[in-house]
Amino acid sequence: MGMIGGGQGAFIGGVHRMAAALDGQIELVCGAFSSNPEKSKASGEELFLPAERVYGSFAEMIKKEKNLPEGERMDFVSIVTPNHVHYAPAKMALENGFHVVCDKPLCFSMEEAHDLVRIVQETGQIFALTHNYTGYPMVKQARVMVKNGDLGTIRKVVVEYPQGWLSTKLEDSDQKQAAWRTDPKRSGKAGAMGDIGTHAENLAEYITGLNIKEICADLTAFVDGRLLDDDGNVLLRFENGAKGILHASQISAGEENNLNIRVYGTKGGLHWFQMEPNSLYVKWLDKPQQILRTGVGELYPESLAHARIPAGHPEGYLEAFANIYRNFAYCVQARLKGEAPDPLYQDFPTVEDGLRGMEFIEKVVASSESEEKWTKF
């Protein structure tokens, strides 16, 4: 693995490295950790990389790595830069024969998004987007329960992603994370909706297997002088007639990272809370509610395959993130060996999911600005 971005002071780069390292399947072999070559070099040293494989730019990295002998050069790149620096390195990596893991949202604009979909299809390279919340074992259990009809026909979906960390104008301090996320030039058209609303949208569609087809949004920038939305409330209509609500917020004071989802069907409902990810609450129409737990009892194979340790030993955010990497690495290995991957592990967000997220950003902003009630999605 070669990393692009994630130098000193970054948040998500470290997460990607820990997630990649966890299962002993992926080795960090090179990086272009910063557009500042000095910073990149310092970061590489901290990570025990040989100096010659710490690069000053992603372009240099991709070019030089390509020239290394097979088996020695990196197998894929991991892109952990702000949104406006996803497209270029992804495109170049793909076109030079490298597989790609990319942080979400996919990129900066719809044009870039469509282009990336095309490039992935044309090159045939493997592309994973780290909508990491779908990596949790109990999210996978939820998905299969819906798919198998355990809940009956889905009627209602409520997905929430409240945070409170942008309740004040944090971007005016030197908080790097706040700065780029609230800057339209680096983040894109949306703030909270792009950063976390897309996670909510992805989670809802992943679990239900249903596409949202119409939305009605009300976005707000509550903090004075903020340029992008820091809160949004959205009515949803799904393709099968189910209705729903999505709200995401970064001004819900006191909230940490409270992503959660409830899905109700004709036979029962399920509830999952990211901050307590090892429990899946299942409420039945006609029998006592249950708590399904990571790794306990007769879960679906898709869920069991993504738990690492016996029941009662909590697995968290990094383990879920690592499931994306592990599955991606598994598919890359299968490709290298010329084998067909086991569908159980062929499960990670794709460039198409990324395109859908970009469309969500586009439409949710359009809907919020529109006087019309419903916007097609």
Added chain:
Amino acid sequence: MGMIGGGQGAFIGGVHRMAAALDGQIELVCGAFSSNPEKSKASGEELFLPAERVYGSFAEMIKKEKNLPEGERMDFVSIVTPNHVHYAPAKMALENGFHVVCDKPLCFSMEEAHDLVRIVQETGQIFALTHNYTGYPMVKQARVMVKNGDLGTIRKVVVEYPQGWLSTKLEDSDQKQAAWRTDPKRSGKAGAMGDIGTHAENLAEYITGLNIKEICADLTAFVDGRLLDDDGNVLLRFENGAKGILHASQISAGEENNLNIRVYGTKGGLHWFQMEPNSLYVKWLDKPQQILRTGVGELYPESLAHARIPAGHPEGYLEAFANIYRNFAYCVQARLKGEAPDPLYQDFPTVEDGLRGMEFIEKVVASSESEEKWTKF
């Protein structure tokens, strides 16, 4: 107290009787428990009432009780009939000098609602509407916290009322509760929105002290053949610029009576769940979250005044309901004694709250049918 409705087989009548009895301040002295005189009589006997004070109709009761000597006749009526039989007995009772406790929603139509407001104002009688959820001590704590600015300026409100009991076409069985609630002739323009959506609206405005000024609603009747909504999702805009979401549902399979509210301000947020009503979760922007508990520590006097037993002895639905009755009875007693009531106890939903609930029903139905995004409220 004389009761109108609440005969054998009813649900809410028994709740009103228990709530009224709890504090030893109110005695049930007469009733017209059913429009069927036989049923009324049988119900009265079960309740240990003397036969001569069990009436065959509310009109008979009001007329005959009025002729009894003061001190012997009932002081007020309690109306616990389906929605379409609220207006007539309330009007007659008020105009004959009786105070009134009435179940929610206020009545059947806007016309009735406006008329009742006028009659209450003209007669000067005391009128309480049993939006009972505002009777919980921790709801009162929440209200005062917002009022005192503890949370800063309110930015976001999420209020939910999911139930699952109407997930199937229960009205086709002989379930009396389901039958009238889903019948436009007895329930009014709305189903779930009238039955429980109004509770959510009332709770949100009670706690925040803010009026909702615009709504955007999407109501659905999910169960085939059902004539009124059994689910609704609503975007809210409050008078001060706060945004919000209200959703209420009777097809959220597996949910019992999961009314809950979250209110976020610039300094912190609070969360209250009706099914665990003795805890108020307070999440602060800059300090650890707290759990405030009924009767524990330095709560506001408005909260402490509505708890009956020491901390850790859970108080529930009936106790909250009884707080409405106790405060109402206290104000009636003060009136009888010619005293000014202590504002601490002058706290129960009024006919104006009832009018607001009726407007909510009107507007939420109109918004759902409209192509326009926002409907004034």
Added chain:
Amino acid sequence: MGMIGGGQGAFIGGVHRMAAALDGQIELVCGAFSSNPEKSKASGEELFLPAERVYGSFAEMIKKEKNLPEGERMDFVSIVTPNHVHYAPAKMALENGFHVVCDKPLCFSMEEAHDLVRIVQETGQIFALTHNYTGYPMVKQARVMVKNGDLGTIRKVVVEYPQGWLSTKLEDSDQKQAAWRTDPKRSGKAGAMGDIGTHAENLAEYITGLNIKEICADLTAFVDGRLLDDDGNVLLRFENGAKGILHASQISAGEENNLNIRVYGTKGGLHWFQMEPNSLYVKWLDKPQQILRTGVGELYPESLAHARIPAGHPEGYLEAFANIYRNFAYCVQARLKGEAPDPLYQDFPTVEDGLRGMEFIEKVVASSESEEKWTKF
């Protein structure tokens, strides 16, 4: 009902009155609310009793009420005085033909306890002891589940009753509740163990249907100068070979009234928490854990019969307390009518349960003072 004790400033008297009033089956008709006749009179007035039925002593009350015509005189007495004033009024009431409800623990000494058992047996009067926690619907569900073998053979029981309110020397203030509970002359041999340990013992034996047969106790008075235990840890051995732990404490700072129990059998375990009494957590050996809820779904009839309102409307401490009164009143009515009571409602703690509680106090104190490991119980 005639009440003995429970005048102004008391805690448990008001609880008994609310519990008795809730279901409209019991009327307070007289009382001797205090050994101080002035205080008794003032209390009676507040309770709307006619002056002639407010007595200056329990002896006066029992004598005078006995002389009233049947149908007018009280049917039973409710004794809500401190422990050292349980025996005399109970004995006199029973011997004069009145049924008795008595607060726990049964009395002051083993001699009194044995004597009361004898008197109840000889007079044939109905006697209920308010170990109120057994009145909760989910406690009754737990009991029947164990009885029916749903959990298999019981192996382990953990019952806890932590409170924190006596963490400081509250008895040195004018806190009436603290004063008598920590005074050996009024409370008896034990402090926390008598006040709340007996509730824990009663709950464990009620749910498991098993007798504790050996104990090993370590009691402590942590607060300087306190004369009775304010904390106790006890190892338990049950008659069937099950093992367990009981601990009760009034110096567990920050705890409210956190009575809870866990019972494990060969097939599964159950957990119940008094502060969230409407949930019964059932953990199975080989299937997902469940949450059974008051009034929801296929509970045992013994549980359903003790819930008043539909699912999701929380019932609390007073409702459970009221179940003791309601069942007692039902049995008294059946006796008056000469009918055999339905076993479903013949369920309240008896004088024999009270004797067992007194023995528990005796043995737990003896064990704590002993060097020997096990004390027979």
Added chain:
Amino acid sequence: MGMIGGGQGAFIGGVHRMAAALDGQIELVCGAFSSNPEKSKASGEELFLPAERVYGSFAEMIKKEKNLPEGERMDFVSIVTPNHVHYAPAKMALENGFHVVCDKPLCFSMEEAHDLVRIVQETGQIFALTHNYTGYPMVKQARVMVKNGDLGTIRKVVVEYPQGWLSTKLEDSDQKQAAWRTDPKRSGKAGAMGDIGTHAENLAEYITGLNIKEICADLTAFVDGRLLDDDGNVLLRFENGAKGILHASQISAGEENNLNIRVYGTKGGLHWFQMEPNSLYVKWLDKPQQILRTGVGELYPESLAHARIPAGHPEGYLEAFANIYRNFAYCVQARLKGEAPDPLYQDFPTVEDGLRGMEFIEKVVASSESEEKWTKF
């Protein structure tokens, strides 16, 4: 790092590898994964190790690695074998200049334990024992809160470790984990008490900073034919006069891995649950209870230093385990550089903690067999 044990089919070996890999500070360079050379070889291949560094025995590994040039040879060994195979490799590693990480309990007998303490002291090598639960950030917060007197003087401690997985005679199946844990020849004198009771003892002493000085134990083998205890209840007395309870069980049907602790002082109490490890509940005597959360707000530096990702991203068992490895690796690096380690990271269980755990096993078994109430510890 060179690993001893942890070949195919083992549980804890994989945990150690993931924990060691997480932070990118430790590389697995060699191993003797099984006493069966074939199995060891196969395991090494799966782990991408070069064949020449996969050994057939720990003795071979230690000898050959010692002969490799510095910088190339392993820096330390990680011992993840069953209890009876801890002593020999630890002793040999230490005496040959390698640092050691060892799974708990320390070893098989008191003789071995005392000997290992001596060897560590004489060789000066760094030794870490993986009582991993002390690696959680909120456990560290709890420890510092007690140390700083935030809770006042500690009066009561309740520590529990219920599991249910040995409710049946699993050792008769081919479940490898069950087999050695219930076998006195491989596990030692105790079953549940050695496997998980020592974790509970370690956690209680780690958080309170207090030594247990007397115990009174009741151990049981509930499952027919089982040779070691599968359940134990223990009364505790601490050196400062605090009292407590420890119970651990592997027959608490339906429990996963429910380690939890409550500590009460004169000013407040704290509660921590391993299965929800990111919350620390603090209940105060005189103010509202709080929930402290991993990485949120003004925690103590000792806690913050052991969290990896921002608030609300749950960290679990592996992250806590990794904290032991990270701190150990940090101290090894400091030693290599000749620097004094930052005390903040000099925090992992030592060989002395291991000795204390072995004494706990010894004493708890002795106490259980004794007729005397208290056994010195």
